[in-house]
Amino acid sequence: MLLQELREKVIEIALKAQKERLISLTMGNFSARDKETGYICITPSGMEYDKLTAEDIVVMDAEGNILDGDRKPSIEHPLHCAVYRRRKDVFGVSHTHSVFAAAWAACNENIPVVVAELAALVGGPVECAPYKPMGSSELAETAAAHLKDRHAILLANHGVLAVGHDIEAAFANSVVVEEGAKIAYYARQIGVMRVIPEDECRSLRKSTLEKYGQK
Numbered sequence: 001m002l003l004q005e006l007r008e009k010v011i012e013i014a015l016k017a018q019k020e021r022l023i024s025l026t027m028g029n030f031s032a033r034d035k036e037t038g039y040i041c042i043t044p045s046g047m048e049y050d051k052l053t054a055e056d057i058v059v060m061d062a063e064g065n066i067l068d069g070d071r072k073p074s075i076e077h078p079l080h081c082a083v084y085r086r087r088k089d090v091f092g093v094s095h096t097h098s099v100f101a102a103a104w105a106a107c108n109e110n111i112p113v114v115v116a117e118l119a120a121l122v123g124g125p126v127e128c129a130p131y132k133p134m135g136s137s138e139l140a141e142t143a144a145a146h147l148k149d150r151h152a153i154l155l156a157n158h159g160v161l162a163v164g165h166d167i168e169a170a171f172a173n174s175v176v177v178e179e180g181a182k183i184a185y186y187a188r189q190i191g192v193m194r195v196i197p198e199d200e201c202r203s204l205r206k207s208t209l210e211k212y213g214q215k
Helices: 004-019 077-086 099-106 116-122 137-147 167-190 198-211
Strands: 029-033 040-042 058-060 066-068 092-096 152-155 159-164
Touching: 004 029, 004 040, 004 092, 004 167, 029 077, 029 167, 040 077, 058 077, 077 092, 077 137, 077 159, 092 167, 099 152, 099 159, 099 167, 116 167, 116 198, 137 152, 137 159, 152 167, 159 167
Parallel strands: none
Antiparallel strands: 029 040, 029 092, 040 058, 058 066, 092 159, 152 159
């Protein structure tokens, strides 16, 4: 089987996202890009995550051509492919519909950086890309262009797009965005939010990249 281990990792992350309540039912989609071949392993359309096997994960190239697998890929596969084409540093994509982040997206508002963890892992405010129909090429190109060098953005009236140097990092960024969205919401109810300045966000991000975790 082509890229069996990576296909199994995609299922593992999808199940973790479900456990963390970043998605409901079969909503959301996840992918990982193989560093040697450049091939993309992506979740299939409309299948329950806890019933997936490695054979159900679709393997395609960055142009969306299916290379292995009998299932229909996620309807958002153009979004994943567009990100991979633009971002050579990205090897994992997590598209979730977590409640608090989706609420900010429904208001077409950026999530302000009020907690250091959001600055450290995402690098600044989580900006909201303009609305485009889900599954469309317009959404794919608009979101990928709006992402720029960030690690996460909101998709207006839709959800969250998070990326990383692997699919684990993309998933972690999805979690951090949802936590940041939740805290920002509650902070707004309590009083005036004290946003972390952009230069401090950059400093926190740089420090995290250099010092956090094991070598």
